[in-house]
Amino acid sequence: MADINEKKPFKKNPLSMQMDLSRFTLATEDEKQSVDVMRPPSTFWRDGFKNFRKNKMAMVSVVVIVLIILAIIILPSFIPYTYSETIRVDGQRDRTVTNLKPYEWSEKEQEYIDNGGELFPHVMGTDQLGRDYFIRVIIGTRISLIVGFFASIIVLVIGLIYGSISGFIGGKVDLVMMRIVDIIYSLPDTLMIILLSFVLKETIGKQIQGTILSKIGTGMISMFIVFGLLYWVSMARLIRGQILSIKENEFVLAANAMGASTSRTIRKHILPNTISVIIISTALQIPSAIFTESFLSFLGLGVAVPMPSLGSLASEARQGLQAYPFKLLYPAVIISLIVLALNLIGDGLRDAFDPKLRK
Amino acid sequence: MAEVILQVKDLHTSFFTDAGEVKAVNGVSFDLEKGKVLGIVGESGSGKSVTAYSIMRILSFPGEVVGGEVLFKGTDLLKISDKEMREYRGESISIIFQDPMTSLNPVYTIGNQIDEAIRLHTDRKGEEIRQRSIELLHLVGINDPARRVKQYPHELSGGMRQRVMIAMALACEPDILIADEPTTALDVTIQAQILELIADLQAQLGMAVIIITHDLGVIADMCDEIIVMYAGSVCERGNTDDIFYSPKHEYTKNLLRSIPKAQKSNERLVPIAGNPIDLLNLPEGCAFAPRCRAAMKICLTEHPEELEISETQSAACWVNVRDQIMAETEQGGDRA
Amino acid sequence: MWRYVVKRVLLAIVTVFIVIAITFFAMNAIPGGPFDKEKASDPATIKALEKRYNLDKPLGEQFAIYLSRMMKGDLGISMRNGREISKTISTKFKVSARIGGYSILVSFAIGITLGVIAALKRNKLTDRIIIFFTTLLQSVPGFVMATLLLLLFAQVLGWFHVYSETDPSIFLPVLSLSLYPAAYITRLTKSSMLDVLADDYIRTARAKGVSPVKMVVKHALRNAVMPVVTYLGPMVAYTLTGSMVVETVFVQPGLGMEFVQSILNRDYTMIMGTTIFLASLMVIMTLVSDLLYKMVDPRITFD
Numbered sequence: 002m003a004d005i006n007e008k009k010p011f012k013k014n015p016l017s018m019q020m021d022l023s024r025f026t027l028a029t030e031d032e033k034q035s036v037d038v039m040r041p042p043s044t045f046w047r048d049g050f051k052n053f054r055k056n057k058m059a060m061v062s063v064v065v066i067v068l069i070i071l072a073i074i075i076l077p078s079f080i081p082y083t084y085s086e087t088i089r090v091d092g093q094r095d096r097t098v099t100n101l102k103p104y105e106w107s108e109k110e111q112e113y114i115d116n117g118g119e120l121f122p123h124v125m126g127t128d129q130l131g132r133d134y135f136i137r138v139i140i141g142t143r144i145s146l147i148v149g150f151f152a153s154i155i156v157l158v159i160g161l162i163y164g165s166i167s168g169f170i171g172g173k174v175d176l177v178m179m180r181i182v183d184i185i186y187s188l189p190d191t192l193m194i195i196l197l198s199f200v201l202k203e204t205i206g207k208q209i210q211g212t213i214l215s216k217i218g219t220g221m222i223s224m225f226i227v228f229g230l231l232y233w234v235s236m237a238r239l240i241r242g243q244i245l246s247i248k249e250n251e252f253v254l255a256a257n258a259m260g261a262s263t264s265r266t267i268r269k270h271i272l273p274n275t276i277s278v279i280i281i282s283t284a285l286q287i288p289s290a291i292f293t294e295s296f297l298s299f300l301g302l303g304v305a306v307p308m309p310s311l312g313s314l315a316s317e318a319r320q321g322l323q324a325y326p327f328k329l330l331y332p333a334v335i336i337s338l339i340v341l342a343l344n345l346i347g348d349g350l351r352d353a354f355d356p357k358l359r360k
Numbered sequence: 361m362a363e364v365i366l367q368v369k370d371l372h373t374s375f376f377t378d379a380g381e382v383k384a385v386n387g388v389s390f391d392l393e394k395g396k397v398l399g400i401v402g403e404s405g406s407g408k409s410v411t412a413y414s415i416m417r418i419l420s421f422p423g424e425v426v427g428g429e430v431l432f433k434g435t436d437l438l439k440i441s442d443k444e445m446r447e448y449r450g451e452s453i454s455i456i457f458q459d460p461m462t463s464l465n466p467v468y469t470i471g472n473q474i475d476e477a478i479r480l481h482t483d484r485k486g487e488e489i490r491q492r493s494i495e496l497l498h499l500v501g502i503n504d505p506a507r508r509v510k511q512y513p514h515e516l517s518g519g520m521r522q523r524v525m526i527a528m529a530l531a532c533e534p535d536i537l538i539a540d541e542p543t544t545a546l547d548v549t550i551q552a553q554i555l556e557l558i559a560d561l562q563a564q565l566g567m568a569v570i571i572i573t574h575d576l577g578v579i580a581d582m583c584d585e586i587i588v589m590y591a592g593s594v595c596e597r598g599n600t601d602d603i604f605y606s607p608k609h610e611y612t613k614n615l616l617r618s619i620p621k622a623q624k625s626n627e628r629l630v631p632i633a634g635n636p637i638d639l640l641n642l643p644e645g646c647a648f649a650p651r652c653r654a655a656m657k658i659c660l661t662e663h664p665e666e667l668e669i670s671e672t673q674s675a676a677c678w679v680n681v682r683d684q685i686m687a688e689t690e691q692g693g694d695r696a
Numbered sequence: 697m698w699r700y701v702v703k704r705v706l707l708a709i710v711t712v713f714i715v716i717a718i719t720f721f722a723m724n725a726i727p728g729g730p731f732d733k734e735k736a737s738d739p740a741t742i743k744a745l746e747k748r749y750n751l752d753k754p755l756g757e758q759f760a761i762y763l764s765r766m767m768k769g770d771l772g773i774s775m776r777n778g779r780e781i782s783k784t785i786s787t788k789f790k791v792s793a794r795i796g797g798y799s800i801l802v803s804f805a806i807g808i809t810l811g812v813i814a815a816l817k818r819n820k821l822t823d824r825i826i827i828f829f830t831t832l833l834q835s836v837p838g839f840v841m842a843t844l845l846l847l848l849f850a851q852v853l854g855w856f857h858v859y860s861e862t863d864p865s866i867f868l869p870v871l872s873l874s875l876y877p878a879a880y881i882t883r884l885t886k887s888s889m890l891d892v893l894a895d896d897y898i899r900t901a902r903a904k905g906v907s908p909v910k911m912v913v914k915h916a917l918r919n920a921v922m923p924v925v926t927y928l929g930p931m932v933a934y935t936l937t938g939s940m941v942v943e944t945v946f947v948q949p950g951l952g953m954e955f956v957q958s959i960l961n962r963d964y965t966m967i968m969g970t971t972i973f974l975a976s977l978m979v980i981m982t983l984v985s986d987l988l989y990k991m992v993d994p995r996i997t998f999d
Binding site: 416418420421442446447448449450451454455457459462463464465466467476477480481525528 | 818894895896897899900901902903904905906907908915918919
Binding site: 338 | 708723831832834937945971
């Protein structure tokens with residue numbers, strides 16, 4: 002008998018339980034509410050950013066990026082050297098100022114200091130043409146970041162417009178537009194960039210000499226062009242997908258003839274999702290653009306000399322690598338740091354706003 | 361006296377998530393006799409499936425059994441090694457799941473998958489194994505089993521896939537079959553077929569069955585005993601008549617009131633009010649109190665114990681205590 | 697499924713055609729013609745070369761001629777050294793293919809293994825270490841990685857003969873080419889594996905009493921690896937473009953280095969031929985990997 006009674010505890014005599022009979026009165030709604038603990042209501046954004054803040058690596062990355070950006074904005078005003086000019090000591094040319102190690106002085110510079118002159122130290126030494134390396138690295142970082150940023154913007158804008166149009170109009174237009182997307186998507190992008198850079202360099206290179214465009218270099222121009230021509234397709238597909246889901250919702254809700262609800266659904270559910278997808282996609286596009294730019298610069302198809310970019314600096318550093326390894330390490334570390342930080346931020350954003358992971 | 365083959369005693373299972381400890385099962389106990397059918401009923405989040413997974417020790421991360429005993433023929437399954445547990449799984453206790461499409465491996469034939477079960481727990485070899493698989497397919501009512509055995513899961517319909525799951529579960533003639541929401545993912549017409557199949561097989565093979573469901577209608581005919589769960593605890597248990605005709609827990613009463621009944625078609629459906637339970641923050645008192653129409657002050661602070669109502673029925677609800685007190689007071693009053 | 701195959705093949709053909717067209721017309725947009733840069737050529741040679749290249753004919757016709765010659769395997773001759781481009785490509789490509797082939801194998805081997813391990817040891821130290829290294833490896837540009845490896849192994853440690861004429865070691869080129877894809881494949885495999893491990897049929901296998909080892913190797917692995925196969929296409933593309941860097945840094949006589957050189961030397965015909973070859977190869981490999989995926993998944997095969 003012990004088995005059966007196991008599941009039914011002994012029958013207590015209720016009176017013996019010393020019950021306060023007043024406790025058996027009905028509970029009020031308020032009392033019930035106070036017990037029913039609900040999690041504080043939170044919007045999509047608040048939830049997402051809260052999640053993001055918990056991600057230590059991502060937060061550290063944000064700090065790193067901010068620091069780098071501040072550095073490249075502020076520091077050049079403190080450094081008396083420019084990225085393109087060979088260093089002159091006391092107005093005179095100095096042949097020994099090339100390939101200095103960090104904080105080293107050339108012979109002439111040493112003389113100058115011994116005679117009471119003051120010189121700003123070469124924090125990262127100098128390159129083989131006698132230019133201060135530190136300022137070149139800083140400017141190079143600026144260029145790389147700007148390129149990365151603008152390339153992403155171009156991709157975003159074109160993709161957004163194309164995808165929206167395709168999604169809104171739908172029908173045959175949409176079909177054709179997506180076919181085009183398919184074809185563009187299968188083109189080998191890097192090869193096309195290389196080809197175009199080369200062609201542009203040869204064709205308009207001479208024509209634009211002396212203008213701002215020449216300072217940027219045909220490599221950069223062609224990179225922007227190719228980005229504008231090829232790289233927006235993923236973004237367009239994403240946007241179109243979002244537009245389609247908005248349209249679907251519209252139809253469903255229109256059937257219910259509830260006007261306010263339609264915009265509310267779009268605002269509360271679809272729009273946040275769309276925007277977060279766009280942000281994440283763009284965030285991850287920047288390091289990709291930086292990679293491409295540095296790859297081109299490495300091949301000699303990037304920024305035009307003397308403009309530095311992290312990629313071209315790394316490429317130049319290959320000469321005399323054994324003697325001056327630091328010339329490679331500085332731009333290499335910075336570029337890796339930036340890309341790493343951006344990747345971590347992008348991943349962090351994705352994890353933070355992923356509806357599947359929200360509780 | 362019937363032989364008790366499974367005893368679950370005060371089982372506690374929690375999921376240790378980033379957000380905190382989710383207490384899915386909080387002190388569940390029951391006995392299962394050989395050859396009997398037990399039904400566990402509850403809504404999503406009531407802990408019924410987690411109870412089953414705890415018994416079979418197939419909880420997924422981050423779930424862990426944190427207390428209690430599970431005695432299968434005397435052996436506490438919670439205390440044995442994983443290697444030893446593997447010998448029980450599929451051989452002594454089998455389980456079939458809710459969605460047969462995702463529960464079968466899409467890249468292997470169904471024959472391969474049933475063979476595996478046979479190979480793991482019996483001594484059969486070679487052709488014998490495949491023969492047995494075909495036998496099993498026939499047993500669960502699949503036509504042309506010799507051809508079907510070479511097919512892939514996606515080539516079969518939902519109902520057939522569930523039959524395959526059943527075949528796989530019965531491959532080694534287990535003592536207990538656990539059916540976790542076996543019909544929820546199937547069409548209404550197929551549901552009846554599958555339930556009938558399970559009932560037939562149970563009668564044929566004499567195994568004990570635990571049916572887990574949220575649908576009271578499913579178990580109305582089949583069960584010898586029914587347990588109603590809410591928020592990881594047992595609200596009430598009893599046989600079919602007890603539960604359906606004289607429920608003694610407010611939650612059970614609500615459940616019955618909220619399902620459409622064929623007979624009383626002019627009665628209004630009464631949905632259960634309030635929000636579903638948050639297992640991260642279980643209240644101190646009865647978990648159902650915030651949503652209960654008959655909730656009393658004591659319900660909010662004291663968790664009710666399960667008390668015997670009759671030989672077959674017991675419930676954990678303060679209303680019964682109050683009723684008893686009032687009854688005894690009246691009696692006392694009469695005497696006085 | 698066949699409809700899909702036909703559609704994809706058609707798309708690939710169209711893409712290759714567009715690539716060839718773009719390359720051809722872009723190169724021909726360069727003013728001054730290909731021969732102005734040649735210094736030591738007398739008018740007779742120029743006339744002969746022009747004839748060979750049909751430069752006196754309208755552009756469209758030139759294109760048609762180029763195409764028809766290409767079908768027969770004739771890509772013209774190099775501007776620098778007059779050698780048959782197709783011959784140069786095939787010779788040099790053998791080197792690149794060897795390095796590339798090895799690196800693809802290495803990437804998949806390392807990537808899948810580490811990915812599975814990371815998934816199984818999720819959130820433990822092993823996993824964190826793997827995540828750390830993969831994230832790091834994905835942030836370092838290929839040429840930086842190659843140069844760093846060169847610095848470290850060949851010059852500092854002196855382990856490998858990099859500049860040897862007779863037998864340049866391919867260990868370093870293969871290694872530096874495989875690191876980025878290995879990191880990517882690791883993440884991909886881990887994520888896919890985690891998804892699979894959460895799938896219901898794994899729970900079923902466990903409920904049947906299948907051992908953990910068998911669960912991973914028999915039930916999970918096959919399902920998890922399928923999406924990774926789709927990476928083959930992009931991986932080949934990466935390897936081909938990466939070879940430009942790697943061969944340059946490690947001085948390997950492959951097609952990548954040849955391409956870079958021809959850009960520096962302004963060898964138009966060579967650039968054209970190589971671009972078309974590489975681009976077509978990329979498109980074809982992407983096609984192959986897409987079709988491969990469809991064939992490996994039995995759900996699609998039988999539809």
